[in-house]
Amino acid sequence: MGIREAEQFVQLVRDHPEESVFAGGCSEADVAEAEQRLGATFPESYKLFLRELGDCDVAGEELFGIVHCDGQMLGAVAETLDLRESVGLPFSLxxxxxxxxxxYFVLDTSRADSDGEAPVYAWGSGASSPTEPEYIGTDFGTVALDLVRHGLRDV
Structure with a gap:
């Protein structure tokens, strides 16, 4: 699971340009730099999203990826680093x-399965407690596909 759903998610975004805004794909070097900055290995479904779309908003469903602006790497990198510093987001998330x-929805990179896919949790005020995140789904691709399908139904 994960990769197939991520591919379907990317195609759904591309099939709905009137409802989609995305940054454009990232290079392998960008993905590697983001992993290095966060000290995490991204799951393949998330890497596919980064390489194909970079970052996106589809029908109001915002998904952080990698965005370059004024020499800075924004998106998931900046958000994650800020959350680590400001509220103690664990380093595996x-x-x-x-x-x-x-x-926030987070990937728990410390719990990757045998395929390297990391489960998704809600962490922070929407979860039951910051130390016990709420389980959302098995992998990024499945969660992203469900979110975008739901968002597009509402438009």
Whole structure:
């Protein structure tokens, strides 16, 4: 699981240009730099998203990736580093989406499965507690596909 759903998610974004804004794909070097800055290995489904779209908003569903602006690497890198410093986000977590309640959807890179896919949790105010994140799904691709399908149904 994960890669196939991530591919479907990317195609869905591309099939709905009127509802989609995305930064454009990132290079392998950008992905490697982001992993190095965060001290994390990204799951393949998230890497596919980064390489194909970079960062996106689809029908109001915002997903952080990698965006370069004025020499800085923004998106998931900046958000994750800021959360680590400001509220103690654990180093194994990578924030990729606001949850709408003051918290974030995160990839738990310390719990990657045998395929390297990391489960998704809600961390922060929307979760039951910051130390016990709420389980959202098995991998980035599946969660992203579900979010975008839901968002596009509402437009």
């Amino acid at each position: 990578v924030a990729f989406r606001p949850d709408g309640m003051g918290g």
